[in-house]
Amino acid sequence: xxxxxxxxxxxxxxxxSTNKFVAKTKIVFSKxxxxxxxxxxxxxxxxxxxxxxxxxxxxxxxxxxxISAKIVEIGSWLGESTxxxxxxxxxxxxxxxxxxxxxxxxxxxxxxTNIKRDCSD
Ligand SMILES: C[S@@+](CC[C@H](N)C(=O)[O-])C[C@H]1O[C@@H](n2cnc3c(N)ncnc32)[C@H](O)[C@@H]1O
Numbered sequence: 001x002x003x004x005x006x007x008x009x010x011x012x013x014x015x016x017s018t019n020k021f022v023a024k025t026k027i028v029f030s031k032x033x034x035x036x037x038x039x040x041x042x043x044x045x046x047x048x049x050x051x052x053x054x055x056x057x058x059x060x061x062x063x064x065x066x067i068s069a070k071i072v073e074i075g076s077w078l079g080e081s082t083x084x085x086x087x088x089x090x091x092x093x094x095x096x097x098x099x100x101x102x103x104x105x106x107x108x109x110x111x112x113t114n115i116k117r118d119c120s121d
Contacts, residue, residue, distance in 0.1 A: 013041040014045045021052045029056070032063050036087050044080040055084055062088030075104070 018041060022034055029037075037059045041052070048059075058081055060070075068091040076082045076098035086096045 007016070009046070016054060017043075018045075021056075025056060028060075033087075036118055037084075039079070040083045040087060044078070047078060047080060049077065049080060055080070057083040057089060062086070064088070067091040068093035070094070073098045073102075076100045077102075077104075 018038065021103055022038060028067065037056065039064065040059070062085045065071075065088065071085050071089070073082055073085060073096065075101055079098065082096060082098045089096060
């Protein structure tokens with residue numbers, strides 16, 4: 001099986017499980033912009049760092065915080081959680097500060113390989 005086919009299958013599986021998850025959480029998600037959630041998750045789909053429930057939690061949290069809120073995220077890595085948290089910010093004073101020393105993952109050989117792959121996009 002070629003890499004392209006494998007990639008296509010993985011993407012298909014990701015779409016299927018994400019659509020199922022979003023449909024299942026329709027009642028909880030009804031007041032949230034689910035398309036935004038889908039778009040952010042789709043952008044980061046290959047990173048597989050967070051589970052869908054974890055991502056959905058951050059997304060909902062960001063939409064429930066007050067206007068002009070300030071968020072400090074320690075350990076933003078490549079920014080998936082940062083985007084999810086930033087998506088719900090409201091007001092021109094709202095800010096998100098993302099901090100990472102990039103030591104945690106860079107000392108892991110597998111992560112080093114992954115970051116090279118992820119940053120080549
Ligand atoms: C599991 S990853 C974060 C994943 C990210 N939140 C996401 O959803 O894409 C943890 C990150 O925390 C960072 N980290 C660990 N200790 C840290 C510290 N003391 N200061 C800043 N960043 C730190 C690591 O470099 C790593 O990138």
